[in-house]
Amino acid sequence: MLRVTDKISIDDSELEESFVRASGPGGQNVNKVSSAVQLRFDARRSRALPNDVAIRLMKLAGSRLTKDGVIVIVAQTHRDQSRNRAEARERLVEMIQEAAVRPEVRRATKPTRASKQRRVESKKHRGQIKSLRRTKPGHD
Numbered sequence: 001m002l003r004v005t006d007k008i009s010i011d012d013s014e015l016e017e018s019f020v021r022a023s024g025p026g027g028q029n030v031n032k033v034s035s036a037v038q039l040r041f042d043a044r045r046s047r048a049l050p051n052d053v054a055i056r057l058m059k060l061a062g063s064r065l066t067k068d069g070v071i072v073i074v075a076q077t078h079r080d081q082s083r084n085r086a087e088a089r090e091r092l093v094e095m096i097q098e099a100a101v102r103p104e105v106r107r108a109t110k111p112t113r114a115s116k117q118r119r120v121e122s123k124k125h126r127g128q129i130k131s132l133r134r135t136k137p138g139h140d
Contacts, residue, residue: 008100010049010096017037017038020036020037035079035080037075037081038072041071042068043065044070
């Protein structure tokens with residue numbers, strides 16, 4: 001059981017892990033040991049996620065999302081499999097936590113009368129400054 005928030009917990013059966021050979025650090029074992037982890041999570045069909053969270057998660061996943069709605073996270077920075085596995089799970093948890101936060105709705109506001117007056121006054125002032133720069137014909 002992968003605990004994300006107080007209300008969201010993902011069952012291990014919803015996570016699919018596969019281990020592949022990693023590029024990068026590993027020394028002599030790099031060509032022998034499958035230490036990289038590919039973590040797959042089906043966000044579209046997950047029973048643990050509320051619908052609005054799943055939609056935000058799929059938007060947040062970006063290029064990590066397949067056409068079928070499966071999020072693929074690849075972790076290969078560490079030499080051993082267990083640390084890569086923990087990192088992949090942690091990245092998934094962070095992504096879901098970010099998607100679980102409901103965005104605040106922006107309410108349109110109108111400018112105040114005083115701010116409109118200040119704007120008009122500053123425009124008049126700039127216009128006066130520019131008009132003073134003009135050279136009058138016949139004046140040297």
